[in-house]
Amino acid sequence: MSDAPPESTVKDAAAQAGFDACGIASLASPPERLGALIPWLAAGRHASMAWMERQVADRLDPARLMPGARAMVCVALLYNTPHAYSTDPGAPANPDSANDGRGWISRYAWGEDYHTVMARRLKDLEARLRTAFGPAERHRSFCDTSAVSEKAWAAAAGLGWQGKHTNLIRRNLGSWIFLGGLLTTLDLRSDPPEADHCGTCTRCLDACPTQAFPRPYELDATRCISYLTIENRGEIPPEFADALGANVYGCDICQDVCPWNRPRVSTADPAFQPRPGNLAPALEDLRGLDDEAFAARFKGSAVRRAKPAGLRRNAALALGARRREPAAPRRLNEEP
Ligand code: B12
Ligand code: SF4
Ligand code: SF4
Known part of the structure; x- marks a missing residue:
């Protein structure tokens, strides 16, 4: 094992696994905003997505998902490609107006299913952490596959802030980013949260x-x-x-x-x-x-x-x- 602080080792591993950003949050203090899930569900804002009503206790406290877990490692991956925006005048399909028959x-x-891309890189990150920290430490990755509220945790890990449109925005990347991460037994220091820049x-x-x-x-x-x-x-x-x-x-x-x-x-x-x-x-x-x-x-x-x-x-x-x-x-x- 190297002498580098464990947080740096984790972030280097995330970069090597192909992620554009990585932040860390302690599981000891879940973000307060998670509590907003309860009134959101009660108001029926989740429409027919009944699966969101399941595992509410885990959503509020994901430490329950993996015994011994101490930290949440959150990652972001940019997906924007250099093509016109849907709202650009003259974009192939302009959702604002009668268009040219294109959707x-x-x-x-547009590309490969992000679940596959993220899962592949998260498995790579897990493998790198096993090599760096040994088999005694455990890690469990997720991207849309668990009860973790990825935006709220990414915000807690300092990756960015939830904009008024609710998506996570990162200063140098914007919001065209996928989120994911892993629960880990590693004892890691949290990153400071980012301020709201809306x-x-x-x-x-x-x-x-x-x-x-x-x-x-x-x-x-x-x-x-x-x-x-x-x-x-x-x-x-x-x-x-x-x-x-x-x-x-x-x-x-x-x-x-x-x-x-x-x-x-x-x-x-x-x-x-x-x-x-x-x-x-x-x-x-x-x-x-x-x-x-x-x-x-x-x-x-x-x-x-x-x-x-x-x-x-x-x-x-x-x-x-x-x-x-x-x-x-x-x-x-x-x-x-
Ligand atoms: C369910 C879901 C949806 C639902 C509901 C979206 C939503 N905003 O919740 C639907 C189907 C509509 C959807 C749409 C989209 N989704 Co979606 N979705 C999810 C999923 C699976 C869960 C999100 C969730 O828990 N929502 C529940 C509500 C309660 O959560 P919330 O918005 O974070 O609520 C917070 C705010 O209300 C806040 N809050 C409440 N009051 C206040 C007051 C103040 C002052 C503040 C600051 C905050 C605040 O606190 C709440 C708790 O954190 C996540 C993956 C995951 N497992 O986390 C992906 C995810 C959020 N989706 C994603 C994407 C890409 C999209 C789309 C852009 C896809 C598209 N192009 O069509 C759109 C974006 C629409 C939008 N404006 O949000 C990405 C977002 C990446 C990012 N940069 O943030 C995620 C993280 C998937 C991923 N792994 O990358 N999605
Ligand atoms: S909230 Fe955003 S993604 Fe949903 S309909 Fe409105 S503009 Fe489109
Ligand atoms: S900066 Fe403006 S457009 Fe972007 S999320 Fe915040 S309020 Fe919305």
């Missing part, structure tokens, strides 16, 4: 086409296009049909308009470069995809989460929205 898949889903800005709140923010820092998933187009297995309520615009899988708008995503930091990571057909796909093609064609076209892609029927439903709505009035103009694409 918008959220940029997080200030008086309200761009994300103003730009949301479905008014999904009941107030700053709180999202009502029942109104969020990301929920409606990906997680929701039923019909999309007609009141949202026009506001959906060209968004056929997820939604990027509240992050597109955020000044912390300018300048546009991007990654050359091959895993996240757009696969053919994911950037501005033709809506008619998506509406016509049968289950088999869907499976072939979106093999290894996060888009599979929407299921074939969901994607066809979304494409049909987007085609319908084209024929109706464009959504009201919004404050978009301003430079800070």
Whole structure:
């Protein structure tokens, strides 16, 4: 074992495993904000995502997930690639207006499924920690696979702050980052939390086409296009049909308009470069995809989460929205 402080060893290992940032939080003092989960669930903000009601005690205190765990190592991985923003005038599909027959898949889903990419690198990080600290220490990684609230813990670990749109923003990276991490028995010193740098800005709140923010820092998933187009297995309520615009899988708008995503930091990571057909796909093609064609076209892609029927439903709505009035103009694409 080296003489370096264990925190440096962990952060070096995270960089070697391919992560863009790493921070540490002690499990002894869970972030106070986690408590906001209870009223959020009670208000039904989680829509049909009933799985969020499970393991509430673990969500509030993830030390319960691994006996002996002492620290949370949080990591971030940039996924933004240098392609137009959904809100850019002239972008292949502009969700704001009658568009050119093309849809918008959220940029997080353009490349390889991030769950696979993150899991691979987290396993690599675990292996590096085993080599550095020996087999007596235990580590358990996660990315969307556990009861850990990844944004709140990443904020506690000093990786950034939760913006008013609720996503985690990191100063030098912006918010186009995936989060994940691992619970560890290592006794590690916490990083100081980052301050909130949203200030008086309200761009994300103003730009949301479905008014999904009941107030700053709180999202009502029942109104969020990301929920409606990906997680929701039923019909999309007609009141949202026009506001959906060209968004056929997820939604990027509240992050597109955020000044912390300018300048546009991007990654050359091959895993996240757009696969053919994911950037501005033709809506008619998506509406016509049968289950088999869907499976072939979106093999290894996060888009599979929407299921074939969901994607066809979304494409049909987007085609319908084209024929109706464009959504009201919004404050978009301003430079800070
Ligand atoms: C459920 C879920 C969703 C739901 C609900 C989203 C949400 N905002 O909670 C839906 C399906 C809508 C969704 C959408 C998206 N998601 Co999502 N999602 C998750 C998941 C699985 C759990 C999130 C959760 O626990 N929500 C529950 C609520 C209570 O949590 P919360 O927003 O953090 O609530 C806090 C605030 O309300 C805050 N709060 C309350 N009051 C106040 C007051 C003040 C003053 C302050 C400061 C804070 C505050 O405290 C609460 C507790 O921390 C996480 C992965 C994970 N396991 O953590 C990914 C995750 C959050 N999603 C992610 C992504 C990328 C997205 C999308 C961008 C995808 C897309 N392009 O369509 C959108 C973003 C929409 C948005 N504006 O948030 C990333 C976010 C990365 C980042 N940079 O933050 C995550 C972390 C996945 C990952 N592993 O990378 N998602
Ligand atoms: S992802 Fe889209 S619909 Fe959801 S809160 Fe952000 S702007 Fe609104
Ligand atoms: S758009 Fe403004 S208010 Fe919203 S997250 Fe970004 S800085 Fe914060």
